[in-house]
Amino acid sequence: MVYAVVELGGNQIIVEPGKFYDVNYVPADPGDIINLNRVLLFAQSENFHIGYPCLNNVIVKAKVLRHLKGKKLTVFKVKPKKNNRVKMGHRQKLTRILIEKIFV
Template identity: 30%
Template sequence: MEINMYAIFVCKNKQYKANIGKTIKTEKIEKKTGEKIEFNQILMINTNNCVHIGKPYLKNCIVKGVIISQKKNKKIKIIKFKRRKHYKKQQGHRQKFTEVKITEIIKN
């Protein structure tokens, strides 16, 4: 394993940068806490300043991780207001997310 190794991968149509040992917040993944997960859609891998770019994805490359927790973000408030019209609408939303700890990056 190289020290400066990182990968850019896709999870649910969003891109994330993965370093070994880093914790990443992704959109909710339907797996239980403690389960292992693999990401196969790797866009780019950097190994000691040698960059490999996929067209569109790299073959035989995997980012492995472990699901740490399933949580919700802080509540955001959505307020619609029109002055002098007696109109006010409030709504709240809490987005669910999954914390994944990256354990290894494999490049073949």
């Protein structure tokens, strides 16, 4: 079993080859190949490699599948004693990526 912990868009994600993940928006076109260089941990069966802070010799190759929006969040703000209420919605822009291979 091969997996890696990658920092992408301010989040740390455990990725495995052949699986897809929804991450914060990545400015790339669908079909583009991106290299994820900020690999924090790499594990292959019983062997672990931990970076301080990153591993320089490990690259995760991912393909951008499509752009989408996350589920809708309702933001409701109230100012007490002022009769001021604001209701807004928010949908985060996301990118779906497919992890193709982890190079060592």
